[in-house]
Amino acid sequence: MMIKGYNCYYCGGSTAPDEINYEACWGEQRILIQDAPVLRCERCHEIFLAPDVLDIIKKIAQEEPKIGEPELIIRMPVRSYQVYYT
Numbered sequence: 592m593m594i595k596g597y598n599c600y601y602c603g604g605s606t607a608p609d610e611i612n613y614e615a616c617w618g619e620q621r622i623l624i625q626d627a628p629v630l631r632c633e634r635c636h637e638i639f640l641a642p643d644v645l646d647i648i649k650k651i652a653q654e655e656p657k658i659g660e661p662e663l664i665i666r667m668p669v670r671s672y673q674v675y676y677t
């Protein structure tokens with residue numbers, strides 16, 4: 592359950608419910624978990640995930656190889672920072 596009335600740890604601003612796409616990584620594996628519920632600071636925009644949300648994200652990531660076809664598979668371009676830095 593999301594914590595109501597939580598104030599931002601960093602700036603003390605009030606927070607409001609929002610959703611993010613959370614990229615979970617372990618080893619060389621990555622998974623994008625869409626629409627994870629968070630609280631977002633209305634002042635500095637920092638996001639906060641409740642412990643139970645993190646538990647569910649961890650469970651999805653751990654079980655990903657065995658829970659069947661994902662809703663979507665995306666391709667993304669990869670660019671080396673070094674190519675553009677020099």
Ligand SMILES: [Zn+2]
Binds near residue numbers: 600603633635636637
């Ligand atoms: Zn804040």
